[in-house]
Amino acid sequence: MPQFEKLNLPKEGEIITFDNGQPKVPDRPIVPFIRGDGTGVDIWPATQNVLDSAIETSYGGTKKINWFKVYAGDEACEIYGTYNYLPQDTIEAIKHFGVAIKGPLTTPIGGGIRSLNVALRQIFDLYSCVRPCRYYSGTPSPHKNPQNLDVIVYRENTEDIYMGIEWEFDDNVCVDLINYLNNEVIPNSKKLKNRKIPFGSGIGIKPVSKSGSQRHIRKAIEHAKRLYGDKRHVTLVHKGNIMKFTEGAFRDWGYELAVNEFRNDCITERESWILDNLQNSPEISIENNARLIEPGFDKLTANKKAFICEEIKEVISSIFKSHGNNKWRNMILVDDRIADSIFQQIQTRPQEYSILATLNLNGDYVSDAAAAIVGGLGMAPGANIGDNAAIFEATHGTAPKHAGLNKINPGSVILSGVMMLEYFGWQEAADLITNGISKAIENKRVTYDLARLMEPKVEALSCSDFANEIIKNFR
Numbered sequence: 449m450p451q452f453e454k455l456n457l458p459k460e461g462e463i464i465t466f467d468n469g470q471p472k473v474p475d476r477p478i479v480p481f482i483r484g485d486g487t488g489v490d491i492w493p494a495t496q497n498v499l500d501s502a503i504e505t506s507y508g509g510t511k512k513i514n515w516f517k518v519y520a521g522d523e524a525c526e527i528y529g530t531y532n533y534l535p536q537d538t539i540e541a542i543k544h545f546g547v548a549i550k551g552p553l554t555t556p557i558g559g560g561i562r563s564l565n566v567a568l569r570q571i572f573d574l575y576s577c578v579r580p581c582r583y584y585s586g587t588p589s590p591h592k593n594p595q596n597l598d599v600i601v602y603r604e605n606t607e608d609i610y611m612g613i614e615w616e617f618d619d620n621v622c623v624d625l626i627n628y629l630n631n632e633v634i635p636n637s638k639k640l641k642n643r644k645i646p647f648g649s650g651i652g653i654k655p656v657s658k659s660g661s662q663r664h665i666r667k668a669i670e671h672a673k674r675l676y677g678d679k680r681h682v683t684l685v686h687k688g689n690i691m692k693f694t695e696g697a698f699r700d701w702g703y704e705l706a707v708n709e710f711r712n713d714c715i716t717e718r719e720s721w722i723l724d725n726l727q728n729s730p731e732i733s734i735e736n737n738a739r740l741i742e743p744g745f746d747k748l749t750a751n752k753k754a755f756i757c758e759e760i761k762e763v764i765s766s767i768f769k770s771h772g773n774n775k776w777r778n779m780i781l782v783d784d785r786i787a788d789s790i791f792q793q794i795q796t797r798p799q800e801y802s803i804l805a806t807l808n809l810n811g812d813y814v815s816d817a818a819a820a821i822v823g824g825l826g827m828a829p830g831a832n833i834g835d836n837a838a839i840f841e842a843t844h845g846t847a848p849k850h851a852g853l854n855k856i857n858p859g860s861v862i863l864s865g866v867m868m869l870e871y872f873g874w875q876e877a878a879d880l881i882t883n884g885i886s887k888a889i890e891n892k893r894v895t896y897d898l899a900r901l902m903e904p905k906v907e908a909l910s911c912s913d914f915a916n917e918i919i920k921n922f923r
């Protein structure tokens with residue numbers, strides 16, 4: 449047990465451990481929480497109230513979270529001194545107890561930390577940022593059918609633009625780099641020959657590695673294994689038509705991983721059906737099967753490959769009633785989409801998607817766009833997950849002008865808590881909360897941000913009353 453300088457450890461509770469990236473959660477875990485700056489003072493008590501009530505209602509005292517208050521952001525500076533935004537105590541506590549939840553944090557202006565959220569992700573190597581976007585009936589939305597969107601964005605959290613390797617146009621390194629590329633690298637490359645980087649350009653490097661991509665996509669596919677029916681579907685989102693060796697490689701490494709690691713693992717029973725039935729099916733044209741079922745069923749049988757790819761999905765749909773007792777539906781579909789196309793498709797054909805596995809920048813755009821469709825950031829939760837730690841957090845900021853007024857919407861942190869309960873495997877408590885939120889919104893018992901968009905206008909609840917309304921609607 450680490451020695452903490454200024455923290456009060458709960459008197460009882462156990463540690464969450466990790467086995468192969470999976471959490472092993474005791475019945476009474478100790479969970480560090482960071483209250484958050486600004487509206488964190490309003491949001492955190494409301495969130496804790498809802499989580500504790502749901503756990504108590506579901507398990508009647510056999511399970512309980514022992515909350516452990518740790519500090520980050522402005523509150524940490526008050527306790528630990530100026531510029532101590534992320535004290536060692538907090539880092540040790542999260543490292544030791546494995547899973548934490550946090551409210552929003554102000555981005556520090558001095559003290560050498562770029563962003564506390566980014567720092568936490570890097571320190572604990574939380575390489576997958578997970579953002580579910582689903583619609584709660586009654587939430588005001590700019591879309592006609594927002595209920596059709598139910599996706600989980602898996603955004604890579606450590607590479608791509610998050611590496612932050614950039615040089616300003618007049619930096620000597622930048623000037624040298626451009627000279628080197630223009631005078632040596634490009635002229636000696638058959639592919640790049642006639643290109644020239646304009647002087648006065650800034651330069652950014654976008655690293656995308658095979659190991660970084662695959663560990664992230666592995667988490668997305670593992671998640672799909674826990675879903676049902678058509679939701680067992682992972683779409684690799686990329687801009688590989690333009691950036692072949694970063695974005696395109698992300699797609700290729702994703703398919704390679706699906707084939708090499710998940711084919712046998714996911715499908716044993718389903719595999720035998722697909723091989724037995726499709727092999728003899730005149731409807732299936734092998735040429736149609738682009739990637740995952742490769743040309744030649746003999747080879748397929750020999751290699752026991754039985755993931756399906758989207759090209760045969762329609763054909764299988766047309767025969768599923770008569771073939772294989774729908775077993776193919778339990779398989780995981782892995783396909784890919786160009787990033788610009790996914791922006792259109794989450795609006796025009798949202799029901800066709802489930803898990804979107806993305807690189808860092810694409811994931812940022814797509815998750816905010818998806819959140820907007822289902823009603824905005826006030827209801828968008830997030831989690832940052834690695835192999836030995838996970839931090840659940842709001843996706844919005846500290847909204848300082850609303851701080852301390854007991855009016856802000858606590859939905860984003862509460863739903864992050866729901867993700868944490870699901871991560872623990874405490875599904876009953878998670879379901880109580882999502883039911884409670886759905887009913888509160890359906891009954892138009894909501895905070896100001898949703899109330900002002902409702903037609904006809906409704907009176908807004910306070911932050912704490914919205915939490916109580918959720919609890920009242922547990923079923």
Ligand code: NAP
Nearest residue numbers: 552553554555565826842843844845846847848856857897
């Ligand atoms: P912000 O805090 O997200 O607030 C912008 C606006 O979004 C608010 O004025 C409010 O709009 C709405 N909003 C935010 N939280 C809401 C909630 N819980 N419920 C309903 N509406 C909500 O963005 P910001 O003002 O640009 O950033 C403030 C600070 O937060 C900065 O220091 C920033 O770096 C930091 N930040 C932290 C995180 C994080 O910790 N994850 C994320 C983003 C930003 P209305 O006033 O129109 O109602």
